Amino acid sequence: MEILHIKRVYKTYAEHKALHNVSIHIEKQRIFGLLGPNGAGKTTLIRIINQITGPDQGEIFFEGEKLAPKHISQIGYLPEERGLYKKMKVGEQALYLAQLKGMSKNEAKTKLNQWFDKFEITTWWDKKVEELSKGMAQKVQFITTVLHEPKLLILDEPFSGFDPINTNLIKKEILELRDKGSTIIFSTHNMESVEEICDDIALINKSKKILDGKVADIKNEYKTNIYEIVFKGNLISFTNALWTGFELLESKKQDDRIIAKVKGLRMDSSVNALIGAVLNDITIVSINEHIPTMNEIFIQKVNEVMPDDLPEEIN
């Protein structure tokens, strides 16, 4: 079932085009990656979903209903630029933010105690935010984002500034939240950081969506059909064994073994077919298919769709 449907959205700031005809479907209980370089329009799109700003054109549907202020309490948002009131106490502040999301004071208090127990930070309740370290503040921010158990959780560059321990903690929590029924939107320019946990993605470049779909499908579609094989034996007999099915791209000798890159020539090439072809002539040490990273797919796609618009950062 669909939780969010963004339908042909346009947004322009003065001279700057932020979003141009962007349409995205997001299924329930999935982790959705909104990927693209800085300035592509991700944050603008997120602000539109959060109703901080409105689109110039286009519509957004939340669970099939037109997006309206009443949906605010069902969305949790961790912005890229995030902070807390420095002079306020942690507990007081978390209560305040929860109440702004529409929770009652008692409900918020119970839930907060649960989360504080879980993260082992119960002693922080009466501390002022300015006394916390950055990593500690990040935990508090994450709790305030998910406290009201939103159906849709939007995290904008969630791991920028997080230390590895917090990153893992948050990743674990996010997977747990998804399994409990939440949908998560991840927005980031650092594509490698999320591809392992995303189910679906959309790529945005220069205000336009250039690609979207299931991560597995995209990877399949963009697979290069290139394999890397390490073996012991004779390179000539290996090359002969490849025969009509594969083509040797490059090889290099390392001690007593050879590392070779081969490209499959048939549509149905696979690791199995490669093994079958060479099994009798050499001793295989390791073999694997080269899977393109999101970054590589992004560059390839931008080159296809708008060759002049490749952002420098990615090049």
Place this chain on the structure above:
Amino acid sequence: MNKIALIIQREYLTRVKKTSFILMTLFGPILMAGLMLIPIWLGLKDKDIQIIEVIDDTRQFINQFEGTNTIQFYYEFKSIDDAKKSFYKDKYTSILHISNTDKNTTAYLYYKKQPGLSTVSKIESTIEKGIKNIELEKQFNISRKQLDEIQPKVTVKSVSIDEAGLEESKNVGVSTFLGFGGAILIYTFIFMYGIQIMRGVIEEKTSRIVEIIISSVKPFQLMMGKIIGIALVGLTQFSLWIILSMGIYSVGMGVLASSNMNQLDFSKEAITNGMSSESENEISENKIEQQINEMFSQIPITKIVIAFLFYFLGGYLLYGAFLAAIGSAVDSEADTQQFMMPITIPLIFSFIMASSVMENPDGPLAFWLSIIPLTSPIIMMVRIPFGVETWELLLSMALLVLGFLGATWMAAKIYRTGILMYGKKITYKELLKWLFYKG
């Protein structure tokens, strides 16, 4: 709970719980009461009694000098040289020497401690009167007793008549005092708490919490919550100040009064002198009291209090909206300078104009400044004690309401865009553009 109420609650509680607020609230009245009491106390200290030895070579001024609380005259029949010789042995603070009764005579006052101007002028007028009496008796055979009998005592009371024929007497002194006092309070309130709004907005922006909050509430709700919350802080502080100041003032007055009964008279004198020039020492105590009551009964107190609260809040809301917009457009308080100018100018201008308005409270300058929303909170407060036509007051109030609604609308537009804008030097042109951005 309503979201805007939550915001108001937070803005209010975080400020009221601050140590600086509590300290200011407690020490403010001590400071204010001190400012009121110290001049009185100093006045009491300074008021040493003048005991004057009168050496009159002409023998014409026997019993002509009437003493008061502060000046006592002793007529001595000795020569000036003898008086001077024994001066430092005697109780007298100064010697008055009159050598003749010529029309343009010069009398000498020898002193240990410089007498005040009022003492000198009192002596001058007594001698003048004495010489006049002598001449009247000499030339026209009119005795002093006859003269006293026909001495008139005249008071002028100004009474205004409005179109309906309703008569009202006014006291310019009290009106000036009340008008100026109200103007100062409004001016201070707008500045003190307006700046707090701006600081609050900048704090939210620089701490980057603002985006989290506006994903839960509308930017307008956040802005209005802050403005209203701080207004309540201001009202709380002012009411506490007034209550505490009154308390401290009355206790202080009690202490001063019980230490010396004369001092009470003096303080009354000080009050009446400060407010009106017509009160002089001859007026009896009862009459002073009566006069004070009369003065206040002539002033439309209820009207002033209601108008004060209205212009207090109206002016604050108007300027508060502008200051919130400024806060949203900048990254730090240091950047506010260029935008503060056009906001402070009308405030300071109206403050400077207040005295001209008091000179002519019904003139065209007074009228226009009290109608235009940017200056009306201060100028109308100055005018009201002098009496303002109802239609003028209503027009001014209506325009102020329109003014702050308009200002809030503009501020909300700038605020909405500004709070999410970082690291950009904002110009007036930019602000103008933000006004026309679509939601």
